[in-house]
Amino acid sequence: MTESLIFFALAAFILLGAVRVVASRDLVHAVLWLAVVLVLTAVMFLMLGAPFLAGVQLLLYTGGVITLMLFGVMLTRRHHEIGVEVDSSRRLPGALGALALFGAMACAIFRTDLPAWPSSAPVSALEIGRAFLTDHLIAFEVLSILLLAAMIGAIVLGRQSDFGDEPETVYRKGGRP
């Protein structure tokens, strides 16, 4: 009883936060609401018997991704854009498309015979680590290569030398202004 009460409260707050993420006019607010949604998702992971994932979610998402997003927002906005970042002309088709998709998925969910009660015990970090290093070893290594490639890609993309208006470009091309 208590558990389902907590679950529904959590679900309501997650949905509320998600609405604010897609509808906030100020992007900084949208990012902070996304942080709320991600933290509540971590709590939901705890309820679903995934303490390791809850920790990873808090460390990676709310620690890393939100900070990066805030940097991105603040590095790329200009004064006259603050508060007018939603294009209202496409709201109706967007809402219709999303509602249609939700209707289709809800139909599929109601028609499928789903299990009502949890069938497995909570999974400890030990079990996940063992699964990574035995059954899913190759995928794990490929993932580390992917992370390395993403890091190198971000560094290459973020270099300042490709566009003409930076002073650094002039310096690198031989110091001739």
Place this chain on the structure above:
Amino acid sequence: MTMQTLLLLTSALFCMGIYGVLTRRNAIALLLSVELMINAVTINLVAFSRFGDGVTGQVFAVFTIALTVAEVVVGLAIVILLFRWRREIAIDSANELRH
């Protein structure tokens, strides 16, 4: 907390992400909406692991989270590059491949 309510919750989250992708013009707001969608999928994976076999779903969820982080890093690098080039990040303005 049944499987059905969990799946309904994640579909609603996913559709809100879709709505954000369809309506937002700012590239970073678009990335935020994609985050919402990936978050919904991750909850789904964990739910299936809880109501199914246990470990595999959570291993998949860890993969999803790591992939999301890589996506955000590269996506933000591209957005900042776009800003440096066009001085704005409205996705409508990014309509050519040369500079």
